[in-house]
Amino acid sequence: MTNVSNAKAIDAFLAAKFEIDAILERLTALSDDHFNTNPDEIHWGHVGTLERTRAKLREISDSAFSEGEHVE
Numbered sequence: 001m002t003n004v005s006n007a008k009a010i011d012a013f014l015a016a017k018f019e020i021d022a023i024l025e026r027l028t029a030l031s032d033d034h035f036n037t038n039p040d041e042i043h044w045g046h047v048g049t050l051e052r053t054r055a056k057l058r059e060i061s062d063s064a065f066s067e068g069e070h071v072e
Contacts, residue, residue, distance in 0.1 A: 030036065035053075037046050062068035 035046070035050060058068070063070045066072050
């Protein structure tokens with residue numbers, strides 16, 4: 001039988017997972033739309049913004065997969 005504390009942990013875990021799934025879905029749609037940019041109008045400001053986004057996502061990915069600076 002699952003104790004109350006564990007049930008709350010499971011609920012919190014699933015809530016976080018569902019939020020992550022929603023964020024990933026939104027990011028995928030945004031990527032499909034070239035991150036709200038017209039490919040013919042891309043400038044270095046767009047590149048900088050996308051590089052910051054990529055760096056944050058890389059950090060998350062490295063942490064999740066124990067890669068990069070998160071190697072165990």
